[in-house]
Structures are given as C-alpha cells and as structure tokens.
C-alpha cells in the first residue's frame with residue numbers, strides 16, 4: 072500500500088517535471104515569437120533605411136526636406152501624384168533629367184514604398 076502511494080507520488084513528481092519541461096519549451100516558443108515580432112522593428116528599420124538612402128542620394132537635387140527646388144520636383148508629396156510602382160519606375164529607370172539606378176533592388180523598393188506614403 073505504502074509502496075503504491077510512493078509510486079503515485081513519485082509518478083506525480085515525474086508528471087510535474089514533465090510539465091515543467093513542457094512549459095520551458097513553451098517559453099522557448101515565446102522567445103521565438105518575440106523574434107518574429109522583431110519583424111515590426113525590421114520594417115521600421117527598412118523605412119529608416121529608406122529615409123537614410125533618400126537623404127544621402129536624393130536630397131542634393133530634390134531638396135533637404137524633399138521640398139523640391141528649381142527644376143527638381145518635390146518628393147515630400149510625391150505619393151499623391153505617383154503610385155509606388157510609378158515611383159519605383161522613376162527610381163530604377165530615371166525620367167528626363169532624373170538619373171535612374173541611383174538605388175536598386177530592395178533599397179529602391181523600400182525608397183519607393185517610403186515615398187509613396189508621402190502625400
């Protein structure tokens with residue numbers, strides 16, 4: 072009888088230990104989820120990068136606040152005139168006196184998305 076009771080208690084202890092282990096794994100998963108949540112900051116980084124790229128490669132012509140100057144159109148409201156795709160097209164292929172290929176690939180896409188939001 073006592074032995075059976077001990078076995079039950081021991082068994083319950085094992086169960087608890089097993090549950091504890093399970094929770095640890097769950098916590099690990101939470102950590103993984105936190106890393107996934109890091110996607111949001113990553114997106115912010117992308118737009119911060121876009122801003123950085125624009126300030127290093129575009130403001131010489133388009134103005135320090137993208138307000139435009141002379142023959143260079145303002146970009147601070149370009150999203151109200153052009154779609155993201157059209158902006159990307161200008162960035163990649165150029166247009167008139169606007170040189171194409173200043174930024175390419177993902178950077179060009181990030182810049183286009185960032186500018187398309189400026190209305």
Ligand code: HEC
Pocket residue numbers: 124125128129130131132133142143144145146149152153158161162166167168169170173174182186
């Ligand atoms: C050498 C000067 C110069 C630089 C540098 C430059 N642009 Fe331009 N950009 C122009 C000119 C000039 C135009 C007007 C083109 C035209 O007349 O069709 C223009 C037009 C544009 C347009 C279309 C605006 C509209 O209202 O239709 C976009 C979008 C644009 N530029 C984005 C950029 C981005 C993004 C960068 C940086 C990667 C950049 N430009 C760098 C000269 C420049």
